[in-house]
Amino acid sequence: MFDRRLFLHIDWTLIFIVVIISILGILSIYSATYPHQGNTKYLYLRQIYWVILGLALLFLVISFDYHLFIRLAYPFFTICLLLLLLVILWGKLSSGSQRWLHLGFFSFQPSELTKLALILALTRFFTREGEEAEYTLRDLFMALLFLGLPALLVFKQPDLGTAVLMVIISISLFGFIGFPLKAWLLLGGGAAVLTPFLWQFLKEYQKKRLLTFINPDLDPLKTGYHIIQSKIAVGSGSFWGKGFLKGTQSQLHFIPEQHTDFIFSVFAEEWGFVGCLFLLFLMLLLISKGLKIALASRDRAGTLLAVGITAMIFWQVFINIGMVLGIVPVVGIPLPLFSYGGTSVITTMVGVGLLINIEMRRFLLSR
């Protein structure tokens, strides 16, 4: 159980960074949904509750040794897969959106949780006991199976962004595992073969988004328009920004999904280049802290887990902000701790909790 001495080793800086990012996010949601009427009336309030709940879970997570979570990785992974299946079936039945699981008082997205489950499962797989000295193609195949199952289910939802994210996180992890060269060649070849195949399974609007990214003139009324409006919002923020609640782009609702996936454009318009640099700095701090924790971990399990979580946060930051800035195609991925969304906030908070957990237990010699 929780060792009193451990309390001294909690990384309060990391928690501080997380809280600051969350507050900036809440302010942006407040602004994006201003004036608070209609469906989006209480979103900022709800986000506050989610952040508080997330912090509580963060502390809960650090009170158990992270090896416990790794040991429970496979059951957790299985549950997530079942939830994903359930979501698809549920969606089929109600012919509604297939990303959410509605549990009466709240709804959540199993695909968010599955990212963590995947990282834990891969960590568990690559730290199993009695393994041979070298990783073989068989290990790669197994790892791809771990990745493939949830990624395909999420892809089916259809949530292209999260599926791609799972692939990128896994590949990032593979980079730390030490596969032989031929494994990487196989991976590259497989991807080249699979991509045109998967393309056929994309929904019409997803294809359109990707093609529109390459050529915005293809769809000037919808996605193309959104990209242009998002760029106008960010660009018009200039150096100092327009100030809180003064962003005309967001206040006039030019930006689509402006409290979720495009929240950064609201922030960028109101806080300008200076604000953006500050936020990027905080994100970079969070990520580099994560890497440092990975490097300093006392065992391989901790390293891999920390790398996975850091990779998850890092790629989400890049894809989301890149999307808002028009350098990455529009795929629905939230900005960690910033975008509105309970499951996303909680997933990130639990991830950060695991990071702190790994860091504070590096001094303990016994398990």
Add this chain to the structure above:
Amino acid sequence: MKLNMLFEKNGPTEINKGFYWANIIIICIFALLIFRLYQLQIWQGDYFKNLAENNRLRIQEIPAPRGIIYDRQGFPLVESFPSFDVSLFRQDVRDVGPTVHLLSKALSMSPEKLWARLDGSKNLATAHPIKIKTNISREELAAIETRRLELPGVMVDMVIRRNYPYQNLAAHLIGYLGEISQEELEKEEYSNHKIGYMIGKYGIEQKFELELMGEPGGRQIEVNALGRKVRVLGYVEPNPGNNLFLTLDLELQKVAEEAMAGKKGALVAMDPQNGDILAMVSKPDFNPNFFARGVSPEYWRYLITNPARPLQNRATQGQYPPGSVYKIITAIAALEEGLISPTTTFHCPGSFSFGNREYLCWRKEGHGQVNLRRAIVESCDVYFYNLGLKLGVDRLAKYALGLGLGRITGFPLGNEKPGLIPTSSWKMKRWGIPWQAGENLSIAIGQGYNLVTPLQIACTLSAMANGGRYYRPRILKFVQAPHGEILQEFYPRQEKTLNISPETIRLINEALWGVVNSPGGTGSRARVEGFDVAGKTGTAQVIQRREGRGEYQEAEYKDHAWFACFAPLHNPQITVVVLVEHGGHGGAAAAPIARQVLAAYQGLKKKVPEQIRIAQRPEGEISEKR
């Protein structure tokens, strides 16, 4: 030193390599993001600021022409005409109050209704116009145009609107349009619809909304500070909706509508060889044109409060006691169970005593000694009372269900009703009373709890006519893309083969021919020269007739009149089922209506041989089923 100890496997180098590359990637990507931010916010900051300050990008939607609905020969049943809509660009309205005031006067709309419109569109991007009123009159158009300068942000667009040139014709099948509701907007299937759209609310217009709607196009335009167009930045051509080809025959439908005019009831004409609906009428009906222009509250109130329920499709949703038409089922059951042979006779003295009751035959003086054929031809009730007693409710129900009664036929439109075939266990469950032997008599002649829809009778009789193939009724033949390609074809679908011996079918069909063509037959008024009509009359009591009392003469107590027939006897081409609510005797009220349709069909056949009709299908390659 520490690291060496910790990484048992692959040594520290692999991990270190990983961190090395991770650092490089992270630095590069953050540098890229910062560079991009610098580019947008510092280099191009003024440019974007300018664009944002007078964000003058607009999206003007160009509506897609709705798909056309054709009859089986390619005659359009609907058309489109141009009309004018008023919409508002909220952002260009400096002062909403006066604008609302002016608009409410010009368009004779209450200000409250206008505000509700604006509030309902809060979540729409500002660059999208809000529809204020559709299909404005010439006067309203003039009122807006003259006040153009006082109404910045108000736009008038021309749109294509639906028209139904044949007015009420086949209204229950074609359906009508209405403005999309808030609940409908939230549905996944309408995710491409926006507020103000007219969508199908009933019939084919609703069922095939997604085929018919097409894909609206639009213009992305840059406007100046006064809201005037400066240049077009992007243009997307609208995609017209797909066309639908029905199995309906316009000419026959016209005749059927005419024959049913002023009546209350339903008519179904079907091709017994494949289940194609050739005509379907339900009276009273409604005029879909009143909906296409935005239904007036008065008309809507009339439709929903009218006790005759004009919006109900009586052919598929009207559940009626089948009356003597049901004798066909009773006869089949008795023959198949081996309870009677064609030569079995019963004596009909005009009534039948059972328990302490007298069950009357419709013919007071009685039929004398009757065999099966005569019992059907002259519709002798006493003969069938005898069969009812022999059969019992549950055996009879088995055959009724096997013949397709008591459940929906699978007609794709509307909320089809299943009717009711009673069994003893059903009665126990429903009413908690055991089945009475006397009730076997009533149900044998189609009275009592039995309920059927006209469409069910048409399907069952068609299966009898064609020798036992039971088809699911088909209304849509195929979906055609605007450029002619056939996107989806719907084939006739045989649901099952009746489990009845060919001998029984032949026997019954011959007797049905006798109903129309033999002397004393109850259906003689449906006779068409040279077209061997076979059918059965039915007179369904609305309330139980008391002994010794005559027929009720008050309209609401008068019997329902049935006539169900097919023609010709061999190689049948058409099945017609007529139901006239409170029409009186089937032979007198329903058979002449069926005759008009049969005669018209025979006439049309002579005019347009089937081969030519089929060849008239529009050309285009058949693509795979979607």
